[in-house]
Amino acid sequence: MQLSDHSLRQIDEAYLERLGDGALRALSAKLLLDLKEARERLNQTSRNSSLPPSREAPWEKPRPADATTEGDEPPKASVAADMTPETATDAPTDEDAPAHAVDTPPMASKRAGKVKGAPGHGRPAPARVDAVESHGSAECAGCGASLAGHSGPAYTGYYEVDWVRNGPGWVVRIIQHRFEESLCACGHVTRAEPVRTVEDDVEIGGFRLVGPGLASLMVALSKRYRLSRARIQEFLHDWLGVWISTGAIHAALAETAAIVAPLEEELILAIQHSELLHADETPWPEQGASSLWLWVFVTRQAVLYYVSHRGQELARNVLEGFVGVLMSDGWQAYRWVARRLRCWAHLKRKAQGLADSLDPVAQGFGREVLAVWNDLREAVQNAREGPPGVSLRPAWEGRLQAFRARCEAARGHSHAKTHALAVEFLNDWEAVFAVLEHPLWPLTNNEAERALRHWVILRHISHGTRTPQGSRHFALLASVIDTCRRRGHSPWEYLQTAITRRRQGLALLPLPL
Numbered sequence: 001m002q003l004s005d006h007s008l009r010q011i012d013e014a015y016l017e018r019l020g021d022g023a024l025r026a027l028s029a030k031l032l033l034d035l036k037e038a039r040e041r042l043n044q045t046s047r048n049s050s051l052p053p054s055r056e057a058p059w060e061k062p063r064p065a066d067a068t069t070e071g072d073e074p075p076k077a078s079v080a081a082d083m084t085p086e087t088a089t090d091a092p093t094d095e096d097a098p099a100h101a102v103d104t105p106p107m108a109s110k111r112a113g114k115v116k117g118a119p120g121h122g123r124p125a126p127a128r129v130d131a132v133e134s135h136g137s138a139e140c141a142g143c144g145a146s147l148a149g150h151s152g153p154a155y156t157g158y159y160e161v162d163w164v165r166n167g168p169g170w171v172v173r174i175i176q177h178r179f180e181e182s183l184c185a186c187g188h189v190t191r192a193e194p195v196r197t198v199e200d201d202v203e204i205g206g207f208r209l210v211g212p213g214l215a216s217l218m219v220a221l222s223k224r225y226r227l228s229r230a231r232i233q234e235f236l237h238d239w240l241g242v243w244i245s246t247g248a249i250h251a252a253l254a255e256t257a258a259i260v261a262p263l264e265e266e267l268i269l270a271i272q273h274s275e276l277l278h279a280d281e282t283p284w285p286e287q288g289a290s291s292l293w294l295w296v297f298v299t300r301q302a303v304l305y306y307v308s309h310r311g312q313e314l315a316r317n318v319l320e321g322f323v324g325v326l327m328s329d330g331w332q333a334y335r336w337v338a339r340r341l342r343c344w345a346h347l348k349r350k351a352q353g354l355a356d357s358l359d360p361v362a363q364g365f366g367r368e369v370l371a372v373w374n375d376l377r378e379a380v381q382n383a384r385e386g387p388p389g390v391s392l393r394p395a396w397e398g399r400l401q402a403f404r405a406r407c408e409a410a411r412g413h414s415h416a417k418t419h420a421l422a423v424e425f426l427n428d429w430e431a432v433f434a435v436l437e438h439p440l441w442p443l444t445n446n447e448a449e450r451a452l453r454h455w456v457i458l459r460h461i462s463h464g465t466r467t468p469q470g471s472r473h474f475a476l477l478a479s480v481i482d483t484c485r486r487r488g489h490s491p492w493e494y495l496q497t498a499i500t501r502r503r504q505g506l507a508l509l510p511l512p513l
């Protein structure tokens with residue numbers, strides 16, 4: 001949008017008459033852009049505007065059923081009320097708030113939140129203000145003349161609570177933001193406005209109670225320390241002395257996830273170009289959705305999470321063009337990848353089960369697998385200490401042949417688990433023993449399993465996510481946090497900078513290397 005409603009209301013024929021040629025042309029250009037945008041919006045229907053392309057996950061085919069049920073986790077309290085100082089008559093109302101709880105489930109008779117027409121309440125002015133930041137306009141919205149050096153009265157404002165570095169420690173800082181209106185020589189009054197953008201259906205910027213440092217702290221408390229919104233609220237109150245509604249906490253987390261959403265592409269590229277990739281997945285509950293999984297892809301430099309179904313689509317899309325080596329468990333979604341490694345920890349556990357069983361054939365086969373595992377591990381460990389690039393394959397050829405014969409014999413055995421393990425070895429033979437050619441490759445999928453462990457504990461505490469958008473935001477934040485940590489950088493500093501920049505309308509910086 002080029003011109004605010006406030007500016008547009010001031011522009012009439014008399015005003016246009018007074019403008020010079022250059023100013024008139026510049027203003028026409030703005031009006032034209034606004035007109036086109038307004039026309040496009042007018043022509044939008046649910047068919048051509050339901051979701052922005054950035055919103056569609058790479059593996060997803062359009063599923064019409066989703067479009068109608070998607071909504072954000074409903075905030076428990078009004079976000080907008082928190083962010084609106086009493087003085088701000090033009091400040092956003094509930095209707096301007098990001099798309100929380102816009103869609104009502106068909107069966108619900110009453111939607112969450114404030115009833116329309118009920119008296120609202122504003123946040124009382126804070127007891128102290130540490131700094132005042134005035135925001136003016138650089139140029140006149142009407143004639144385009146520079147307004148540098150102009151300072152006018154504030155027409156609206158809001159308070160921001162932030163958590164910032166102060167010497168060796170951290171302090172709570174309350175900033176009053178004032179937005180000025182400036183009278184130009186041409187007679188037009190231009191109002192400064194906070195920067196707002198929309199990413200992933202979530203508003204970035206605008207009147208924000210929660211400052212970048214505090215938002216980053218909330219992400220840390222939510223994702224790294226696994227606190228619920230209510231516990232974050234309690235923590236901030238008890239230890240920082242600030243009271244923030246759970247709705248505003250939720251809004252800050254959602255905004256931060258939307259802010260880092262463009263990094264997904266960067267992470268996918270890092271994974272597609274990696275030499276060695278670990279992949280794993282674990283069940284992930286999302287309210288109303290069935291059989292979703294949390295997927296993780298781990299390289300030396302990047303960690304990427306997704307919440308998705310367990311089909312091949314996700315793996316196919318994320319790994320498009322991948323030519324490296326993939327370590328995974330036996331899940332079939334990866335069978336198509338040309339160069340694969342199989343996690344020996346899984347095979348070993350199954351073999352141990354057989355060795356402990358009462359069936360003599362199963363016992364024998366299980367023990368044989370465990371013996372192969374012990375020798376393999378020892379050989380690989382020795383080779384890693386020796387000269388690099390030496391393949392163990394030639395020395396192991398006889399052993400492999402003998403073991404293959406054992407597997408062939410165990411296949412078709414009446415003991416079901418013996419048969420299954422033998423088939424698993426035979427089907428995935430190359431992936432299971434590829435490590436012999438490159439002893440520096442890993443024997444197990446520990447990297448990926450370790451990455452998931454943190455979130456599995458979160459899953460137990462939080463019972464998963466509540467909406468598709470909530471799942472996506474969770475996966476985005478988890479990816480950024482773990483990638484930063486893997487690269488030895490503070491995720492919190494990165495997030496704080498990212499929030500600051502995007503609220504100013506600046507581009508996101510790439511993740512630190």
Ligand SMILES: [Zn+2]
Pocket residue numbers: 140141142143144145184185186187188
């Ligand atoms: Zn002007």
